Amino acid sequence: MRLKGFVFDLDGVITDTARFHYQAWAKIAEDELGIRITPAVNEGLKGVSRMDSLEVILKYGHQEHDYTEAQKVQFATAKNDYYGQLIDQISPEDILPGMKAFLNALRHGGYGISLASASKNAPRILTGLGLTDYFNAIVDPATLRHGKPDPEIFARGAELLGLAPGEVVGLEDAVAGVQSIKAAGEFAVGIGDRQLLAQADLVFPSTADVSLAAIETAFAEAQG
Ligand code: B16
Ligand code: MG
Numbered sequence: 001m002r003l004k005g006f007v008f009d010l011d012g013v014i015t016d017t018a019r020f021h022y023q024a025w026a027k028i029a030e031d032e033l034g035i036r037i038t039p040a041v042n043e044g045l046k047g048v049s050r051m052d053s054l055e056v057i058l059k060y061g062h063q064e065h066d067y068t069e070a071q072k073v074q075f076a077t078a079k080n081d082y083y084g085q086l087i088d089q090i091s092p093e094d095i096l097p098g099m100k101a102f103l104n105a106l107r108h109g110g111y112g113i114s115l116a117s118a119s120k121n122a123p124r125i126l127t128g129l130g131l132t133d134y135f136n137a138i139v140d141p142a143t144l145r146h147g148k149p150d151p152e153i154f155a156r157g158a159e160l161l162g163l164a165p166g167e168v169v170g171l172e173d174a175v176a177g178v179q180s181i182k183a184a185g186e187f188a189v190g191i192g193d194r195q196l197l198a199q200a201d202l203v204f205p206s207t208a209d210v211s212l213a214a215i216e217t218a219f220a221e222a223q224g
Contacts, residue, residue: 001166003219005112007157007181008135010122011046012173013191013207015094015129017087017119018046024083025057032075035061047174049118049147050076080121087121090128097208103134105212112136112161116153116170116180137161149179154186169215172200187219 011017022042029035041060045053054076058064067075092100106113114137115122122141126132137160139153146152158168170181173191178200181188190200191210197203202218204210 001164001223003111003167003169003187003216005114005158005161005163005168006106007114007116007154007161007168007170007186009047009170009172009174009177010115010117010119010125013096013171014099014131015090015096015125017090017121017125018042020083020086021045021053023086024079025053027082028075028079029057029061032078033058033061033063035063047118047148047172047176049141050080050120052147054079084121084124087125087128090125092130095129095131097206098210099207100131102207102210102212103131107134109212112163112168114157114161115139116157117141118147118153147176148174149176149183151180151184154181154184158184158186169219171210172197175199187222189215 008014025045026037029037035057037057037060041057044056048056051072054072055064113135115135116139118141120141123138126135139156139160144152154170155165158165161168165185168186169189170186171189171191172178172181175196178188178190178197182199188200190197190203191207194203201222202215
């Protein structure tokens with residue numbers, strides 16, 4: 001099959017929102033729950049949906065049975081309100097190194113481009129970054145039944161481009177994300193630690209290293 005499209009994760013691939021998620025969850029956890037989260041806890045929240053992130057934090061604080069659904073929704077809403085204030089500062093300067101050039105190369109190459117982010121704030125973040133126009137489609141995470149590592153989100157990313165899974169590359173920085181790409185039957189490009197992302201077909205240590213030529217070569221070789 002020929003390579004025709006790219007399905008992007010957002011946080012950790014295009015920009016670093018993890019620090020804002022951390023800041024917002026740390027505040028809500030401390031103020032409302034009396035739980036002090038650590039950077040290690042935050043690592044476990046990457047790529048995880050908002051409500052599931054709250055469950056991880058409650059479990060960490062041994063409070064997983066202490067609240068009603070309505071109270072949990074309140075905590076998650078408070079977190080998102082504060083997070084919204086933080087991401088309002090996002091500008092094109094927050095695009096991770098190399099990614100603007102990479103998106104330009106994809107556009108010139110005539111590739112389809114879609115976004116497979118678990119974040120309901122993704123459209124707002126792309127607007128802040130000035131990147132909305134690069135994307136032919138954005139998966140709406142509210143319409144999904146399962147989060148990463150389930151294949152649903154990356155499968156949808158290809159579908160929205162009108163492409164088969166075998167015709168696209170998925171880009172991810174999280175282990176659960178790479179698992180989602182592979183389970184969808186797509187070619188996985190990992191960004192980060194080679195050992196951690198060993199399930200990816202190709203790994204770049206950082207966004208600055210991502211090369212379209214290297215991806216095209218590896219994709220063609222994988223066709224056998
Ligand atoms: P929201 P990604 C994910 O984005 C984040 O990594 C994760 O930390 C966050 O909880 C999730 O989005 C949901 O975000 O609260 O804005 O809907 O990595 O899938 O681009
Ligand atoms: Mg990510």
